[in-house]
Amino acid sequence: MKNSTEAGLVEKLADPTYSRVREKLREDIVSGYFPSGKRLKIAELIDRYSVSQMPIREALQQLQGEGLIIIEPNKGAHVRQIDQGFLENMYDIRQLIEVYLTVKSIDHIQDKDVKELIQIQGKYELAAKKKDYDLCVKLNKLFHVTIYAVANNPEGSQILEKHWQLINTLRFTHGYGPDRLAEVIEEHRNIIKALDKRDVIAVEKAATAHCVAAKADLISQISRRGN
Amino acid sequence: MKNSTEAGLVEKLADPTYSRVREKLREDIVSGYFPSGKRLKIAELIDRYSVSQMPIREALQQLQGEGLIIIEPNKGAHVRQIDQGFLENMYDIRQLIEVYLTVKSIDHIQDKDVKELIQIQGKYELAAKKKDYDLCVKLNKLFHVTIYAVANNPEGSQILEKHWQLINTLRFTHGYGPDRLAEVIEEHRNIIKALDKRDVIAVEKAATAHCVAAKADLISQISRRGN
DNA sequence: GAATTCAATATTGTATACAATTTTACTCCC
DNA sequence: GGGAGTAAAATTGTATACAATATTGAATTC
Numbered sequence A, B: 001m002k003n004s005t006e007a008g009l010v011e012k013l014a015d016p017t018y019s020r021v022r023e024k025l026r027e028d029i030v031s032g033y034f035p036s037g038k039r040l041k042i043a044e045l046i047d048r049y050s051v052s053q054m055p056i057r058e059a060l061q062q063l064q065g066e067g068l069i070i071i072e073p074n075k076g077a078h079v080r081q082i083d084q085g086f087l088e089n090m091y092d093i094r095q096l097i098e099v100y101l102t103v104k105s106i107d108h109i110q111d112k113d114v115k116e117l118i119q120i121q122g123k124y125e126l127a128a129k130k131k132d133y134d135l136c137v138k139l140n141k142l143f144h145v146t147i148y149a150v151a152n153n154p155e156g157s158q159i160l161e162k163h164w165q166l167i168n169t170l171r172f173t174h175g176y177g178p179d180r181l182a183e184v185i186e187e188h189r190n191i192i193k194a195l196d197k198r199d200v201i202a203v204e205k206a207a208t209a210h211c212v213a214a215k216a217d218l219i220s221q222i223s224r225r226g227n
Numbered sequence C: 001g002a003a004t005t006c007a008a009t010a011t012t013g014t015a016t017a018c019a020a021t022t023t024t025a026c027t028c029c030c
Numbered sequence D: 001g002g003g004a005g006t007a008a009a010a011t012t013g014t015a016t017a018c019a020a021t022a023t024t025g026a027a028t029t030c
Helices: A002-014 A017-030 A042-049 A053-066 A084-107 A111-129 A133-151 A154-174 A180-197 A200-224 B002-014 B017-030 B042-049 B053-066 B084-107 B111-129 B133-151 B154-174 B180-196 B200-224
Strands: A069-072 A076-079 B069-072 B076-079
Touching: A017 A042, A017 A053, A017 A154, A042 A053, A053 A069, A053 B053, A084 A133, A084 A154, A084 A180, A084 A200, A084 B084, A084 B154, A111 A133, A111 A180, A133 A154, A133 A180, A154 A200, A154 B084, A180 A200, B017 B042, B017 B053, B017 B154, B042 B053, B053 B069, B084 B133, B084 B154, B084 B180, B084 B200, B111 B133, B111 B180, B133 B154, B133 B180, B154 B200, B180 B200
Parallel strands: none
Antiparallel strands: A069 A076, B069 B076
16 A cells, blocks of 8 residues: 555656646636636636646546536536536436445455444544534545445446535535534444445445435535525 | 437537547447557547647547546557456446436336337347348447436436447447347347336336346357457 | 666657637617 | 627637657667
């Protein structure tokens, strides 16, 4: 893991400009600097990121591939607008895959994996107590990504990663419902318990409940703010 | 539908160069002109498509977004190599979504939809009798796309479309097993019958069987040719 | 023969300028 | 006030040349 970390650092420093622009632009979308529906004009991005138009255009194409933006020929790019219909559809697919991966992780999961999940969950509970939402988002992701890695279906993981970026832009803007952090803690505990027992039915039930509740909370938050 | 077709034609003629290159390059990949793993050098693509490097680069980024190619920074692009592991993973996810969409289509399906499926199936059976594989591929896709449209979850449909492109490159190269066309006919009939009855369990069973068999046939074909 | 080093060549990435298309602003007319 | 037409301005798309990086081939060493 240490070598992997170092290799990752080397790769990052050597990234071409278009990759660095893509990362920065994604951050700016997720953080809300460029809000839902915002027109992304190349001249403005040139000013903001201090590069020429070519890496901007490359980065935009890549982010379109990730689903974060939409490019219309001859008209330019804008941040994807996520209405409730889109969110419902996305979450329906997300639930299929997330439940499948969580259940499939039983095939390969080991005690060290369960220990790791417990550790992540402990950190999540501390972060939740401190209302450190940023850290909660990161740890929630780590929790699930750890499970996906055990499940070992990159195709599924990649689709969920795309969804996660879209969901995260909404979470940044709309936040969590008042009880959501406590609910997540309970739901994660249920998932850990079921995985520890390698109980397929319980895992499926716990993962489904987690997904259903996340979807309901986000839709509730969006409706509350009158998107 | 007529207006939609005309609008499609207008859009196509007005497409920028990078869109036209993307379409042509996709065709060249799916048809096997650029086979699995092939390095896609920009200079060669410039010669082949008679455009400058910029629309080539844009098209490559878009096709990466579709999953057909892989771009490595500073090293260039190559056609995605689809090994058995990748195919298994992809089909596992594909099956989740396809079964879900087929079952969900029950919510909205009307008699005219069932009639349309029967019509498509009739054409498929004729094409199969004539061993017109190209037409079989198109009609099989139309059959499923018709169901997905009724299901009305574009997120799911788009993931399946990406999968379909990848699968199609393999089908073009490796063809079908000797009994596969007859099996597809039987499987499609079962799907139609179950949809006609709006029988959730039967639809789920028929759609699952169709997916499982398609996966098994393709993997068998690939293994046979020693890819 | 295999491994290493280095220079030449090939290829990808980027900047700049110009071409093509869309948008905006203005005027005129009903 | 709204619609139509037109020109100017803004923006996207593309070509070309050069910069940066990777690959290949040759020479040297063990």
